[in-house]
Amino acid sequence: MKAVILAAGEGVRLxxxxxxxxxxxxxxxxxxxxxxxxxxxTATGIDxxxxxxxHKRERIQxxxxxGEDWDAExxxxxxxxxxGTGDALLEAEHVVSGDCIVINGDRIVExxxxxxxIERHRATNQACLAITEVxxxxxxxxxxxxxxxxxxxxxxxxxxxxxxNLVNIGVYAFGPDIFAAIRRTDHYxxxxxxxxxxxxxxxxxxxxxxxDGMWLELSRPWDLLSVNNGILARSDSVVAxxxxxxxxxxxxxxxxxGEHSRIQPGARVFxxxxxxxxxxxxxNAVVTNAVVLEDTVIKPGAVVTDCxxxxxxxxxxxxxxxxGHSDVLLDDELYTDVRFGGLVGDNVEMSANVTVEPGTIxxxxxxVESGSTLAGHVxxxxxxxxx
Numbered sequence: 001m002k003a004v005i006l007a008a009g010e011g012v013r014l015x016x017x018x019x020x021x022x023x024x025x026x027x028x029x030x031x032x033x034x035x036x037x038x039x040x041x042t043a044t045g046i047d048x049x050x051x052x053x054x055h056k057r058e059r060i061q062x063x064x065x066x067g068e069d070w071d072a073e074x075x076x077x078x079x080x081x082x083x084g085t086g087d088a089l090l091e092a093e094h095v096v097s098g099d100c101i102v103i104n105g106d107r108i109v110e111x112x113x114x115x116x117x118i119e120r121h122r123a124t125n126q127a128c129l130a131i132t133e134v135x136x137x138x139x140x141x142x143x144x145x146x147x148x149x150x151x152x153x154x155x156x157x158x159x160x161x162x163x164x165n166l167v168n169i170g171v172y173a174f175g176p177d178i179f180a181a182i183r184r185t186d187h188y189x190x191x192x193x194x195x196x197x198x199x200x201x202x203x204x205x206x207x208x209x210x211x212d213g214m215w216l217e218l219s220r221p222w223d224l225l226s227v228n229n230g231i232l233a234r235s236d237s238v239v240a241x242x243x244x245x246x247x248x249x250x251x252x253x254x255x256x257x258g259e260h261s262r263i264q265p266g267a268r269v270f271x272x273x274x275x276x277x278x279x280x281x282x283x284n285a286v287v288t289n290a291v292v293l294e295d296t297v298i299k300p301g302a303v304v305t306d307c308x309x310x311x312x313x314x315x316x317x318x319x320x321x322x323x324g325h326s327d328v329l330l331d332d333e334l335y336t337d338v339r340f341g342g343l344v345g346d347n348v349e350m351s352a353n354v355t356v357e358p359g360t361i362x363x364x365x366x367x368v369e370s371g372s373t374l375a376g377h378v379x380x381x382x383x384x385x386x387x
Contacts, residue, residue, distance in 0.1 A: 001048075001118065002096055003041045006088045007034055007105030008054030008079035013220050013331050016345035016364045016380055017293075017310055022056040024105050025063065026224060027291060029231035030238055030256040030274060032063065033218055036108045036231070038070050041101070043111035044118070047072045050095055052088045052105075054079040084190030086182045093179045102193075104170030108216040108227065113171060116209050121173035127200065128173040128207040131166045132215055139219075140167035141194050143208065150206040153198050166208075168194065169215050177204070220330060221361065222340040224291050224308050229272045232256070240277075249281075258294065276311070288323070290341075299352070306341030307356075310364065313344055316352040326359030329377075345380065 011023030018026075024034035034051075041049060049072050053060050057078060067074030077092045089102060099121060101114055113130055120128045129150065131143050138159060143166045144152040153168060154161060178196070181204075185196040197206060214234070216227040232254040245251060245263040252271035259277040263269060266284040275281065276293045282300035290304050293311040298304060302315045305323025309315065323341035327334060342356050345364035355373045356362070363380030371386040378384065 001046060001099050001101060002050055003046045003048070003101040003103065003114075004050045004052065004089060004092050004096060005034065005037055005041075005103050005105050006052050006085050007060065008052050008057075008082065008088050009105070010055045010082055011106075014218070014224075016361075017221075017308070017343070018055070019364060019380070020056070020311075020346055021059055022053070023218065025056075025059050026218065027274060027276060027293065028108070028216075028218070028224075028227055029235065030258065033108070033227075034060065034064070034105060035070075037103060037105065038064070038067075038072065038074075040109060040111045040114060041103070042070055042072050044114045046101065046114075049074045050077055050092050050100075051075070052077045052079055052092055054082060054088075082190075084187075084195075085193040086185060086187070086191035086196050089193060090179060090182045090191075096176070096179075099173070099175050102172040102174060106218045107170045108214065108231070109169070109171055109211070110213045113209070113211050113213060116211075117171065117173040120207050120209055121175075124205075124207055125175065126205050126207055127175065127178065127197075128209055129197070130169045130171040130211050131208045132169050132211050133165050134167050135165070137162055137165050137167050140169075142166065143168050145208045148208050148210075150197075150201060150208050152201070153194050155192065155194050166210075169211065170217075220335070221308060221343040222328075222338055225272075225289060225306065225340070228274050228291055229289070232272055232274070264300070282317070293346075304341075306339055306358070307343065309344045310346035310348065312346055313348040314350060315344070316350045316354055316368075316370070318352050319350050319354040319356070321356040322358055324358045326357070328359040328361075330361075342374075 007024040011018035025032045079088045141155045216230045237254045239257040240259040243257045243261045246265040248265040249263040250268040256274045261279040263281045264283045267281045268286045270288040272289045274291045280297045285302045287304045291308045295312045298315045299317040301318040303320045307321045327336045342360040344362045348366045350368040351370040357375040362378045368384040
């Protein structure tokens with residue numbers, strides 16, 4: 001059996017970080033998101049993996065190469081344009097000759113779920129999908145189930161349309177008949193796999209495999225914090241041998257500190273922080289609940305809370321990314337009361353005494369002068385002056 005991982009999407013809602021890298025290469029617990037998925041797959045004994053790639057695919061291919069470092073054989077299939085998950089799977093048809101596990105490339109699950117899907121598929125010789133129960137199903141595809149058979153799938157229902165708190169978590173087991181079903185699917189614009197499954201139900205049983213284990217989805221900027229926290233909660237702190245941590249600095253638990261990073265005297269890096277490679281956290285700076293990508297400098301006295309900072313950025317002395325809850329407008333949708341201090345893109349230069357209000361998203365290559373206050377969305381390439 002092969003595993004097909006759908007990792008071709010652009011990750012628009014994770015911009016500006018995904019302007020320069022694919023979503024699957026965003027760091028989770030010190031390594032790329034896709035690496036966690038591949039490790040879950042290989043832990044089940046599957047060593048034949050197909051990665052469907054597209055946006056910025058070179059970064060994925062150069063990292064994983066032929067899969068040898070993960071004791072797997074990795075093939076790559078290219079989806080040239082983002083035309084949906086159904087189209088992405090269809091691109092892999094020529095390299096999948098039989099049954100397959102299919103996983104959305106932004107979901108981390110435990111190997112046990114993949115094993116259960118394989119067992120149910122082999123026992124029934126029919127399609128299977130994984131479901132779990134959530135409090136708010138409006139952000140997912142709700143699934144109606146009768147005696148472990150799927151009877152309906154609805155993508156992101158409105159509140160008045162909700163009939164079930166069970167949702168599709170984007171992990172499936174299929175036979176080769178799924179490809180013919182995708183080609184028969186009526187669609188306008190994107191061809192989503194859930195569109196195919198909604199029609200597939202009419203003539204083919206789909207078995208629901210219930211799951212209540214770890215399920216982490218990366219879709220919005222603040223998910224980077226919650227997904228990292230979910231991974232960190234399952235492991236001890238990791239400080240690279242080449243990292244230099246001052247005796248006068250404080251490290252919480254759990255944290256990750258990458259290769260050649262420096263935590264200077266008096267700095268406090270509290271729990272649930274991921275520091276990438278070659279990062280400097282200056283004297284007396286405070287970092288809490290944050291993901292800091294490689295080659296970034298946080299200067300002395302800065303306070304960084306509930307936020308994500310892109311690669312190669314500089315956070316000026318005494319700058320405050322305040323953290324806390326905020327309403328955030330993202331992709332024309334308003335998310336209310338989100339705990340999210342903000343997202344700072346790649347190669348941003350912030351001078352001293354800048355204030356970043358909760359929920360702010362700062363684009364790539366932004367320059368911010370001393371004493372400025374940032375709020376809302378700051379477009380890439382902007383030069384911000386005080387007053």
